[in-house]
Amino acid sequence: MFKWYRKATQCYAYLPDISTGGLSSRKPVRQDWYPAFQQSRWFTRGWTLQELMAPTSVEFFLVEGDRLGNKYTLMQELHGITRISVEALRGIPLDQFSVDERMSWVGRRQTKREEDMAYSLLGIFKVYMPLIYGEGHGNALARLQKEIKARSREESSLPQNVTSRNQSQAAQSYNGAVFYGPISGRHVVSGTHVTGGTNNFNFG
Numbered sequence: 001m002f003k004w005y006r007k008a009t010q011c012y013a014y015l016p017d018i019s020t021g022g023l024s025s026r027k028p029v030r031q032d033w034y035p036a037f038q039q040s041r042w043f044t045r046g047w048t049l050q051e052l053m054a055p056t057s058v059e060f061f062l063v064e065g066d067r068l069g070n071k072y073t074l075m076q077e078l079h080g081i082t083r084i085s086v087e088a089l090r091g092i093p094l095d096q097f098s099v100d101e102r103m104s105w106v107g108r109r110q111t112k113r114e115e116d117m118a119y120s121l122l123g124i125f126k127v128y129m130p131l132i133y134g135e136g137h138g139n140a141l142a143r144l145q146k147e148i149k150a151r152s153r154e155e156s157s158l159p160q161n162v163t164s165r166n167q168s169q170a171a172q173s174y175n176g177a178v179f180y181g182p183i184s185g186r187h188v189v190s191g192t193h194v195t196g197g198t199n200n201f202n203f204g
Contacts, residue, residue, distance in 0.1 A: 002123020005054035019063045046111035046120040115140040
């Protein structure tokens, strides 16, 4: 999926939890939507990290269909919410950033399937591994670490003995960044539409 987003001509992120309150008589201004934008569930989903980082262009839309802007016009807001560096948001190759920094982008994100928290990072680290649902997040994390080590020279920055950690603990930490946590409540996803070439893809 990361490659699809990377090759897409345009991506659209629909934010169903952000509304201007029916202010249809004028264009929404920042004070109308920014507080809700900061709290949007879009920023808590594991898979939306690649939806943000992979495409050249991402357009954001409110529930009413009003356009907020794109990844570049909203860059400072996105940086403030995600703590992802402006340079990374601008499209500098992700392998220019350390393993630790890229892992920190996970932030408060969660996924419905525990293994997806690792699988959603494959494109961020330019690694490949088979998806084995049911293996658990501990095993998925261990395999991700192995693939990152095989590709990266930053072995000293990777945590040791990840597989020996208690897999039932509330959260796994990756050099200070919360990596896994319990999934509670209903998994709400936003719609992301990808347009590229002759194919259109819709992801919930």
